[in-house]
Amino acid sequence: MRIAIAGAGAVGRSIADELLDSDHEVLLVDKSPKAIKVEVVPRAEWLLADACEISSLDDAGIQRCNVVIAATGDDKANLVVSLLAKTEYGVPRVVARVNDPRNEWLFTEAWGVDVAVSTPRLMSALVEEAVSVGDLVRLMRFSQGEANLVEITLPPEAELVGVRSGDVTWPQDTTLVTIVRGTRVIAPSDEDVLEDGDELLFVTTQEREEELEEMFSVRPQGPARGK
Template identity: 25%
Template sequence: MKKQYAVIGLGRFGSNLAKALYEGDNEVIGIDIREDRVEEFQHDLSQAFIADSTEEASIKDLGLRNFDVVIVAIGDDMEASILTVVLLKELGVPHIVAKALSKRHGSVLSKIGADQVVFPERDMGLRLAHKLMYPNIIDHLKLSDHYSIEEIKTPASFVGQTIKSMDIRAKYQLNIIAIRHSDEAVTVSPGPDYSLSAGDLLVVIGQNKKLKVLSKLWKDS
């Protein structure tokens, strides 16, 4: 079943998010106060509207309370962002996601009713720093303050070894939950006798401190 999303603010973050949701076969409307942005993306979304999200009448006319998720992706106007979240909350929007410009801004958004607050600039910076420090890590997904999933290159010294002989679970308390192959095929929950090949990427889950130890050991591989 298709979900309905509304994205308020069609700057770089909002427009890319809206297009990705639309390409995922969802109904997506984009909203921006600037006519040029709406015109630019009107053919990439289900619909696009020019509207001031800080005006209650505009929000009501768009029927946003009927959408599954409304994302407030307003760029650099903190006041407009806060007022928009307040209006959406008052209208009974079931799930509100809001982009925060700073930690304080994020705290305010949470207190006034945003169900989820995101920090795209901060998160992008953290991901880049992580990749620069650990170039053998292809991707990193933070699950909590203590646990993550990482996609790690298989070191040359491990090629030909089996999951059992690597003994990652016993040595580092980490689990290999999948292996992505060079042809993009994926082996989920590989068995202990699976033999690693050159080009395999290991999808590993576990404590951040244990993943860091593993990354340091394989850093120069």
């Protein structure tokens, strides 16, 4: 894939390195001469330009890109880049960095954003994910379709422990995408049996999250012996 990254700071360069390691074509765009450090990411293409201007995006050949990543440190710039990439050039996938969590509500499909990545929210979600068992943790929001990536760790006493994945009727608009079991990452099939401690990743809508979480409720305790 061809991917353009607006913002060649530390974040943009790190993303570029990861994508280049996966054999993608990467173009880094930044309006600051100080940010143009070709020697740091020599495998990438570089363009000194303002990604908020249509003439710059024309020069960058944005219309040929499969993905645009708005990764500057300025939320206003990231929104403008996202909107132009989607509406003017029809880029299939637009990912935008949210610097200030108070601005997260703006990063929607209306501004051309397919996926909004908020570092503070993601870090807090990862903390919750590490300590929460049986509670739904929202990891990421996808603007298109109002879908979210969520995680639930299966408690030992949950009714779903020992049940085949194919025998579970998940809520409407909900898909189990991954099971993380210890060091293994499992692409779930109908034959996979859910185990205590499994970390289950779902794509679901916000209105289905409560229904999904209820499915992981702990079995009611029976009466104590001798009573």
